[in-house]
Amino acid sequence: MIPVSFDYEVAESAEHAVELLGRHGDEAKLLAGGHSLLPLMKLRLAAPAVLIDLGRVDELRYVRDAGDHIAIGAMTRHHDVNTNDLLKEQCGILAFTAGLVGDPQVRHRGTIGGSLAHADPASDLPAVLLALEGELVAQGPDGERTIAAADFFQDYLTTALNEGEVLKEIRVPKLGSGTGWSYQKFNHRAMDWATVGVAAVVERSNGSIGSARVAFTNMGSTPIRASAAEQALSGASPEGIAEAASSADEGTSPASDIMASAEYRRHLARVLTRRAVEEALSR
Ligand SMILES: Cc1cc2nc3c(=O)[nH]c(=O)nc-3n(C[C@H](O)[C@H](O)[C@H](O)COP(=O)(O)OP(=O)(O)OC[C@H]3O[C@@H](n4cnc5c(N)ncnc54)[C@H](O)[C@@H]3O)c2cc1C
Known part of the structure; x- marks a missing residue:
């Protein structure tokens, strides 16, 4: 040790x-x-x-209204993301999910940038960033570049950050009143990592689903979008959610470990997708 x-x-x-x-x-x-x-x-x-x-780099610790999005410094701790009023109001899914990371000690030390740069598929925040279609700003010797969340998580513990680059900022959209969200985390004990997690961001349209963005925690070697479920959910009525969620695990490759078999994870992905989309539609 x-x-x-x-x-x-x-x-x-x-x-x-x-x-x-x-x-x-x-x-x-x-x-x-x-x-x-x-x-x-x-x-x-x-x-x-x-x-x-990076512990003394206070310039990387902030949550700011940047006009069309919210900018979060990479060294912002989970506790500060969880309790930030701007995020609670404009991007509730991120604030809420940060409050589910580990226990208070982890949330007072761990940072959003560290969690995303580490790219553990069992971490909660990467799936949320995918469902939000957020962006990440990296700084390297040649200046800054912006990376879409969809391009950031490349493999197990592997991101699009180049050697020599520092993750500086995370950008998330402001969710308007027509957008609902939910993060469903299934774990054995309150402070455990997710056996499976599902992030859903749903655009409502006359009581039905206009479009849905759904992403999984711990259903493969990276956080992933649930493309099959997203397609099936597009335009679905509340009564159609269960049917659409029944294909949610398509295209995933979950592992079997001491917490769950791959088959049980697939079952959880389907059930939690239904719950997440139902909650997002009614929120
Ligand atoms: C007991 C325990 C329970 C936990 N439970 C959960 C949980 O339920 N859900 C969850 O999501 N997470 C959980 N975590 C992980 C926690 O969220 C960590 O805080 C997070 O994964 C890493 O953040 P960190 O700031 O500690 O990063 P560090 O451990 O300091 O760094 C992690 C990696 O990221 C790199 N890195 C860090 N910052 C940057 C940067 N700005 N630019 C480029 N690279 C960078 C580092 O070099 C390193 O490779 C748990 C951790 C523990 C110890």
Whole structure:
């Protein structure tokens, strides 16, 4: 339970972090809340030679109204996302789901940027960002670039961030009054990771579904959109939701582990999709 020894650098700003990454190359890892990286290091599944601590980069800790979207600094902690009034009002699904991450200790240390950059398919926030069709802003030696959430999660624990890039900001849309949402998390104990999670963002149209965006937690090696269910749900009446959700697990490849078999996860995906869309339509 003791990590391999490493050097420690303190970043003073996002630019400084990029500079330090450039200096140390692939030997270095950024440290945000440490709640995913440090356990991996203690288990010796990760052994970076240098840790670059973002903990003092206060410029990456904010939630701002940016006109047509809300901008969230990557170092904003789960607790601050969960309790932020602007997010609660304009993008309730993100604030709500941040409150389901782990336990209070995890939420007071872990950050939204760390969670997304870590890209664990069992984490709750990546699926929410996919369903929101959010964007991520990365800063590298050549400046900033914006990456759509759909392009960000590439494989297990693998993102579109290049070596030498820092995730700076997360952008989410403001959800208008015609948009409902829900995040359904199934876990064994209150503070556990999701066995399966379903994020739904639904555009209402005369009491029916105009369109639905649905994304899964822990149904494959990355968070994924439930494309089959989305198609079936488009234009569906409330009575048609159960039928549309019955195909929700199509195109997924869940794992079997001590928490659930793959077949049980598929069952959960169908049931939770129905619950999520029903709740989103009525919210
Ligand atoms: C007991 C426990 C229970 C948990 N339960 C849940 C849960 O139910 N749901 C859930 O979603 N999560 C859960 N988590 C994970 C938690 O949300 C972590 O906080 C999160 O996954 C990682 O965020 P962090 O800030 O701690 O990142 P760190 O652990 O510091 O970093 C994680 C990875 O991201 C990289 N990174 C961090 N910041 C940046 C950045 N700005 N730019 C580029 N790369 C970056 C790091 O180099 C590292 O590779 C749990 C963790 C623990 C310890």
